[in-house]
Amino acid sequence: MTNEMMNRNDFGMLDPFERLAQNFWAPFEGANQALKTDISETDTQYQVHVDVPGIDKQDVKLSYRDNMLSIKVQKHSFVDHSDQDQNVVMNERREGTLQRDYMLPNVSAEAITAQQADGVLTITLPKQAASENDGKIEIN
Known part of the structure; x- marks a missing residue:
């Protein structure tokens, strides 16, 4: 919960750079499966x-x-x-x-x-x- 709160701005949204990083790595998340x-x-x-x-x-x-x-x-x-x-x-x-x-x-x-x-x-x-x-x- 603390990490999630640290990554949010005052509007309750994820930081735009955090969103970009999550989208960048998303195709590789299932690769180890x-x-x-x-x-x-x-x-x-x-x-x-x-x-x-x-x-x-x-x-x-x-x-x-x-x-x-x-x-x-x-x-x-x-x-x-x-x-x-x-x-x-x-x-x-x-x-x-x-x-x-x-x-x-x-x-x-x-x-x-x-x-x-x-x-x-x-x-x-x-x-x-x-x-x-x-x-x-x-x-x-």
Whole structure:
């Protein structure tokens, strides 16, 4: 409350420079909510590393369909930090769902594996064997 009052002028409005600063940083406030991911590719596979600190593996849902890897994470970490008078000093942890999709073609879907250790989810997506005919079709 004190900080809020310090940022107001006599008319009960935010200082114009404070408003400008808030508007400037607004597009970046949700940037830390994305699933941070590294993807590497070799001739035989894709390997995906996703940061999921503090997430139990049962809260992670993976699917591969139509050349698309989908990762959905449900975070249940909200803790009420209020005291007996319901005063909260600070509360930055939130509950919610994060989801990302990655186009990774030519994957052998039945051979995909995933492990989670030390806050990192590692997904290995083996590629399908290359076709011998180079996509050419013979006309009889």
